[in-house]
Amino acid sequence: MMNEFNVLLAGVGGQGVILMSELLGKAAIADGLRVRGSEILGMAVRGGSVTSVIRIGEDVHGPLVPQGKCNILMGLEPSEALRHASYLAESGLVILNTAPIIPFTVSLGQSEYPGLDRVMEKLGAVAGRVIKLDAAKSAIEAGSPLATNVVMLGALFGVELLPVKTSTIKQIIEARFSPKLAPINLRAFDLGYEAAGRH
Amino acid sequence: MKEPTISSDAPGHRFFALGNEAIARGAIEAGVQVAAAYPGTPSSEIVGTLADVARELDMYVEWSTNEKVAFEVALGASICGVRAMSAMKHVGVNVAHDPLMTASHIGAIGGFVVVVADDPWAWSSQNEQDSRYIALQGYIPVLEPSSVQEAKDMIADAFRLSEEFGQLFMLRSVTRISHGRGDIVLGEISRERRKGSFKKDADRLAYVPRVARLNKPLMLERFRRIEEAADGLPYNRLEVKDGAGLGIIACGLSYSYTLEAVQWLGLENGVSILKIGTPHPLPRKLIMELLRSVPEVLVVEELDPFVELHVKAMVGEHGIPTRVHGKDVVPGIGELSTRKVAEALGAVTESKLPVDFAGLDRLEQEATSLLPSRPPALCPGCSHRASFRAISLAAQRAAREYGEGVEPIYPGDIGCYTLALTPPQNAVDTCVCMGGSFGLANGMAHVVEAPIIAHLGDSTFFHSGIPPLINAVYNKANITMVVLDNSATAMTGFQPHPGTGHTATGDEAVSLKAEDIARACGVGFVEVVDPRDLKAAADIIEKAIRFTGPAVVVSRAPCATIELREKRQAGEKVIPYYIDQDRCDAKCSACIKLLGCPAIIKQDEKKVIDAPLCTGCGLCPQVCPHKAIVQEQSR
Numbered sequence: 001m002m003n004e005f006n007v008l009l010a011g012v013g014g015q016g017v018i019l020m021s022e023l024l025g026k027a028a029i030a031d032g033l034r035v036r037g038s039e040i041l042g043m044a045v046r047g048g049s050v051t052s053v054i055r056i057g058e059d060v061h062g063p064l065v066p067q068g069k070c071n072i073l074m075g076l077e078p079s080e081a082l083r084h085a086s087y088l089a090e091s092g093l094v095i096l097n098t099a100p101i102i103p104f105t106v107s108l109g110q111s112e113y114p115g116l117d118r119v120m121e122k123l124g125a126v127a128g129r130v131i132k133l134d135a136a137k138s139a140i141e142a143g144s145p146l147a148t149n150v151v152m153l154g155a156l157f158g159v160e161l162l163p164v165k166t167s168t169i170k171q172i173i174e175a176r177f178s179p180k181l182a183p184i185n186l187r188a189f190d191l192g193y194e195a196a197g198r199h
Numbered sequence: 200m201k202e203p204t205i206s207s208d209a210p211g212h213r214f215f216a217l218g219n220e221a222i223a224r225g226a227i228e229a230g231v232q233v234a235a236a237y238p239g240t241p242s243s244e245i246v247g248t249l250a251d252v253a254r255e256l257d258m259y260v261e262w263s264t265n266e267k268v269a270f271e272v273a274l275g276a277s278i279c280g281v282r283a284m285s286a287m288k289h290v291g292v293n294v295a296h297d298p299l300m301t302a303s304h305i306g307a308i309g310g311f312v313v314v315v316a317d318d319p320w321a322w323s324s325q326n327e328q329d330s331r332y333i334a335l336q337g338y339i340p341v342l343e344p345s346s347v348q349e350a351k352d353m354i355a356d357a358f359r360l361s362e363e364f365g366q367l368f369m370l371r372s373v374t375r376i377s378h379g380r381g382d383i384v385l386g387e388i389s390r391e392r393r394k395g396s397f398k399k400d401a402d403r404l405a406y407v408p409r410v411a412r413l414n415k416p417l418m419l420e421r422f423r424r425i426e427e428a429a430d431g432l433p434y435n436r437l438e439v440k441d442g443a444g445l446g447i448i449a450c451g452l453s454y455s456y457t458l459e460a461v462q463w464l465g466l467e468n469g470v471s472i473l474k475i476g477t478p479h480p481l482p483r484k485l486i487m488e489l490l491r492s493v494p495e496v497l498v499v500e501e502l503d504p505f506v507e508l509h510v511k512a513m514v515g516e517h518g519i520p521t522r523v524h525g526k527d528v529v530p531g532i533g534e535l536s537t538r539k540v541a542e543a544l545g546a547v548t549e550s551k552l553p554v555d556f557a558g559l560d561r562l563e564q565e566a567t568s569l570l571p572s573r574p575p576a577l578c579p580g581c582s583h584r585a586s587f588r589a590i591s592l593a594a595q596r597a598a599r600e601y602g603e604g605v606e607p608i609y610p611g612d613i614g615c616y617t618l619a620l621t622p623p624q625n626a627v628d629t630c631v632c633m634g635g636s637f638g639l640a641n642g643m644a645h646v647v648e649a650p651i652i653a654h655l656g657d658s659t660f661f662h663s664g665i666p667p668l669i670n671a672v673y674n675k676a677n678i679t680m681v682v683l684d685n686s687a688t689a690m691t692g693f694q695p696h697p698g699t700g701h702t703a704t705g706d707e708a709v710s711l712k713a714e715d716i717a718r719a720c721g722v723g724f725v726e727v728v729d730p731r732d733l734k735a736a737a738d739i740i741e742k743a744i745r746f747t748g749p750a751v752v753v754s755r756a757p758c759a760t761i762e763l764r765e766k767r768q769a770g771e772k773v774i775p776y777y778i779d780q781d782r783c784d785a786k787c788s789a790c791i792k793l794l795g796c797p798a799i800i801k802q803d804e805k806k807v808i809d810a811p812l813c814t815g816c817g818l819c820p821q822v823c824p825h826k827a828i829v830q831e832q833s834r
Contacts, residue, residue: 012573013575021380022215025215025380025382026202026215029213029214029215029382034382035380035381035382036346036379036380036381037381038374038375038378038379038380039378039380040322040374040378047573047575047576047578047797048573048574048575048576049573054380059459059462060459061346061454061455061456062375062452062455062456062458062459062537063375063376063379063452064375064534064536064537066459066463066536066537066541067536067538067554067559068538068553068554068556068559069537069554079570079571080573082566082569082570083566083567083570085562085563085566086559086560086562086563086566102571102800103572103573103574103797104576104795104796105571105572105573105574106800106801107791107799107800107801108622108623108791108792110572110622111570111571111572113571114570114571118569119569122566122569145811175202
């Protein structure tokens with residue numbers, strides 16, 4: 001068994017994908033783990049697709065998740081999750097925020113957005129398991145729609161597969177945000193954690 | 200908990216770093232005193248990080264007007280005996296190429312390192328280009344890291360090597376190092392600060408033909424000494440497995456993909472691996488040792504066959520029967536990955552692949568065919584969207600006089616506004632290099648009969664827009680040059696420039712105006728417009744197009760992202776617009792078709808404004824023929 005755990009985070013510019021991976025990476029390091037990852041910045045920031053990778057473990061060397069080796073695919077947006085489905089390992093898990101973000105190409109009539117059923121069907125056929133949650137709704141419940149990414153981070157820990165301690169990530173979240181925003185984000189984390197735990 | 204920061208003197212602490220932060224940290228540990236750059240993805244965060252801590256650590260850090268100047272700043276400092284660096288993207292090296300070649304003749308007095316970030320797959324670039332060939336041409340030694348940690352270690356060491364050998368060194372990064380992340384162990388920070396002093400030495404520093412002839416042999420001798428030392432550097436490592444049927448030579452980041460691929464295929468006991476950290480000059484003894492121990496060798500490297508060609512030459516020169524694979528099985532286009540290296544290894548060793556990659560490719564194709572394209576777009580409220588609408592209105596009107604079917608030509612440039620390439624703007628007909636819009640327009644003007652409206656951003660104007668502007672005046676090119684001035688180098692992360700009124704380290708500076716420069720250069724028509732007043736802007740741009748001779752329009756409005764950030768900080772409210780459905784004509788869609796703003800979306804057949812995205816810029820009401828778009832407060 002190789003000591004390697006791969007998380008791929010897929011979303012849209014502005015959703016806070018990069019911040020999620022920063023928090024996760026810092027927590028893994030605080031727990032004494034080896035971490036590698038990468039992201040695409042630049043052009044992708046302007047509302048385009050954004051992906052970030054966090055890889056944990058002693059057998060990890062490269063900055064990219066090899067296709068077919070992703071343990072958990074975090075889909076912050078349904079179509080972006082499906083875009084990266086080919087990276088999933090055979091028994092890979094998808095944690096999906098079900099709220100779609102429709103790109104402007106659809107409004108311009110240049111492309112079409114598939115129905116959520118279609119996306120789910122396709123993802124279900126590839127993934128070992130799909131956990132769905134309305135992270136945007138939970139974020140509002142926690143106190144800020146901007147905390148959607150932290151709800152998803154909570155869900156990632158809620159499935160209890162990561163080699164990183166939940167108490168560590170909570171400390172990292174607390175340290176990252178201002179005293180005003182930290183409680184909102186911790187609440188968002190807990191809501192995501194519980195939602196994933198219920199599955 | 201108190202975490203260490205990038206400037207903490209906390210040796211032994213582990214730190215989660217972006218590759219570019221790790222490179223900056225390495226330079227800090229080496230005691231770099233001068234750093235200069237022009238921003239360019241994926242290199243921007245290197246000098247950006249240094250600028251943030253420059254005061255605290257007593258360094259001089261600047262954003263220079265372009266890469267050539269940035270390189271010259273570092274060269275000047277090195278000549279005066281202090282440690283200096285410049286960082287740039289691969290195409291930035293092209294801009295700095297001229298001084299780079301002669302700097303190599305001078306060598307280094309204070310440690311001198313140029314960091315070059317290549318961009319395989321051209322994620323954020325006009326091409327993909329292998330900078331090692333530029334180093335080859337200039338006898339510049341290259342260090343190429345395999346990980347974020349090694350990037351830090353290498354640059355710290357590069358300053359020492361540069362002084363030991365008296366030569367300029369290059370660190371070759373790639374996107375997945377610069378924008379990779381990993382845990383790094385912090386080292387000690389050197390607090391040594393030298394006082395710069397210039398010693399006159401024209402025989403080394405003033406390049407007339409005699410001095411070039413004098414110094415070339417010295418440069419070659421320095422390079423020869425570095426070549427002798429290459430085998431002993433810790434960045435080159437040979438791990439020989441007895442009885443191995445294959446040797447792998449893996450350069451830079453390819454080494455980490457190689458380690459994973461070998462393990463994935465279960466080939467650990469059947470291959471010898473030579474890790475290369477100095478592709479130029481190569482560790483020749485180690486390569487010979489590997490070549491003599493295996494019947495076949497696979498060279499793994501990103502982009503061009505650089506190491507491969509050298510290895511093939513060595514095989515030929517020494518009559519070694521070892522077969523050399525490289526770009527016959529490893530792609531030469533785009534980034535490598537564990538999968539690509541596994542496939543190359545599979546092909547050479549005839550091993551079974553661990554995953555049905557063809558099946559994954561089919562899955563990816565199926566998924567992609569279902570999915571909408573999500574390209575990057577100009578932000579909601581972006582002033583360039585307004586500028587392009589005004590340009591389009593003006594150009595279409597002016598083009599009519601050129602005859603039936605004549606279309607305006609839009610030479611474009613490099614920055615956020617390159618995003619106007621796609622519909623609905625369709626306003627980038629060419630995009631070649633920084634400043635190329637004005638340059639190409641000069642050539643077109645003498646051979647076509649059509650309105651030529653070239654455009655570039657404010658930072659690009661200072662970078663390389665001024666010489667072609669002067670050229671247009673001098674050589675009477677009848678073109679319209681639009682400076683899309685949003686007072687930022689927005690695409691690369693909002694770095695300041697000579698027009699913004701402050702420096703990299705936050706000091707106040709003069710704020711140069713493109714219109715003043717254009718007037719000083721003798722342009723006969725110079726006007727400034729605010730594109731958010733669409734009609735007035737279009738009228739003036741139309742006058743500029745009709746003007747005989749070169750004309751300049753500065754289209755000035757702040758970057759929406761910066762403006763929004765400032766409003767939030769000041770607690771100012773953003774008042775979004777909404778679409779009055781009673782007045783909106785379901786069949787019209789002018790707002791969407793003319794502007795392509797991400798905040799205006801179609802819900803079934805209804806057009807609505809996504810309020811959280813709307814910045815209240817006020818552009819869309821100006822294009823709505825039904826006056827259906829109104830601001831929230833006037834409801």
